[in-house]
Amino acid sequence: MPSYPLRTGTASIIRSEHLAMRMIDKTDLFCFSPTGGTAEVGRTFADAMADVVEFVDLCANKPVSDPGDGIAVFAAPVFAGRLPPVAAERIRSVDGHGRVAISLVVYGTRAFDDALLELNDILAERGFTVIASGAFIAEHSIVRSVGQGRPDGRDADDIVGFAGRVLSKIGRGDSAVPSVPGNRPYRPDPVASSHPTTSDGCTLCGRCAKACPVGAIAIGNDGVVTDERACFMCMACVKACPEKARGLPAPVMDAMTAKLGPLASVRRPNETFLRRQGPYPAPASTGPWTHPASRTSSRSSGSRGAGSAPPTGSP
Numbered sequence: 001m002p003s004y005p006l007r008t009g010t011a012s013i014i015r016s017e018h019l020a021m022r023m024i025d026k027t028d029l030f031c032f033s034p035t036g037g038t039a040e041v042g043r044t045f046a047d048a049m050a051d052v053v054e055f056v057d058l059c060a061n062k063p064v065s066d067p068g069d070g071i072a073v074f075a076a077p078v079f080a081g082r083l084p085p086v087a088a089e090r091i092r093s094v095d096g097h098g099r100v101a102i103s104l105v106v107y108g109t110r111a112f113d114d115a116l117l118e119l120n121d122i123l124a125e126r127g128f129t130v131i132a133s134g135a136f137i138a139e140h141s142i143v144r145s146v147g148q149g150r151p152d153g154r155d156a157d158d159i160v161g162f163a164g165r166v167l168s169k170i171g172r173g174d175s176a177v178p179s180v181p182g183n184r185p186y187r188p189d190p191v192a193s194s195h196p197t198t199s200d201g202c203t204l205c206g207r208c209a210k211a212c213p214v215g216a217i218a219i220g221n222d223g224v225v226t227d228e229r230a231c232f233m234c235m236a237c238v239k240a241c242p243e244k245a246r247g248l249p250a251p252v253m254d255a256m257t258a259k260l261g262p263l264a265s266v267r268r269p270n271e272t273f274l275r276r277q278g279p280y281p282a283p284a285s286t287g288p289w290t291h292p293a294s295r296t297s298s299r300s301s302g303s304r305g306a307g308s309a310p311p312t313g314s315p
């Protein structure tokens, strides 16, 4: 069972309801998480659903040789309102062959825009039947004062409560594909607008190179060298550096902080999607496609994650 702290009466109720639910034996958690927020959400969810969780690290860039069976969970972060292209590519490499899946996107308070729709489209394309989806909040990996400390205990309550509702849907034999917000065509592909650099404090320990999901960092006699064509600005190297010697250039950080900093006071609610509203998948020609009635926000305060976005390409 999950080992999250129980702090509130609500949490106890959620947990006792959840305990009444039959957990599944095993699930595979396919997870792309450069700085760990997505992994924390994914693991909390998967641990609440299944006795055994097989963690498949899509950041490790190893081919998924065994397609597996049973229920699969996919968890990916939101970059500029989309999936990071490298995450989309690695998820595309997994063969669904009729498996049931649950999709999770994790974002940094601003908005998840088209990312959940994109994830569900890829999973459907690969032969998965998505029966439930969620958009959860984690600390913003660039401006860490935004959503600082999330996912926290209240988020864990939301995630575990969602797992309970998913188990109950599975128990009813209900495999309806949920409607999720988002538009087709999707927002433009995320493009890295900058890249981390290394300061004098570097000890050449190599942790940044090890953390990079795309092998963009080489450590040599000349110090740390970043392949800027491969770098997609995921911030994994920045978080991994024990010397705080890695970071985005100061003017870039200042601009990001000016843009996103005001969101530090916003507690965006997590959202879950279990019900189908209208046809799915919708044809691309229908344009904007949202079904507000299908959204179950875990909190009533705050504005909505999708659709409230600053300009295209915004992190």
Ligand SMILES: Cc1cc2nc3c(=O)[nH]c(=O)nc-3n(C[C@H](O)[C@H](O)[C@H](O)COP(=O)(O)O)c2cc1C
Residues within 6 Å of the ligand: 032, 033, 034, 035, 036, 037, 038, 039, 077, 078, 079, 080, 081, 082, 106, 107, 108, 109, 110, 111, 112, 137, 138, 139, 140, 141, 142, 232, 233, 234, 235, 314, 315
């Ligand atoms: C390049 C980049 C773009 C991002 N774009 C968005 C975004 O569009 N909306 C948002 O709310 N958060 C955005 N974020 C924040 C991440 O979605 C969030 O921090 C997420 O938890 C990162 O996942 P990870 O902790 O698994 O690395 C972005 C982060 C990065 C690095």
Ligand code: SF4
Residues within 6 Å of the ligand: 034, 195, 196, 211, 212, 213, 214, 215, 216, 217, 226, 230, 231, 232, 233, 234, 235, 236, 237, 238
């Ligand atoms: S070099 Fe770029 S892609 Fe690699 S970890 Fe750092 S930010 Fe991510």
Ligand code: SF4
Residues within 6 Å of the ligand: 198, 201, 202, 203, 204, 205, 206, 207, 208, 209, 219, 224, 240, 241, 242, 243, 244, 245, 246
């Ligand atoms: S993790 Fe930090 S100290 Fe270690 S090599 Fe990379 S930049 Fe240098």
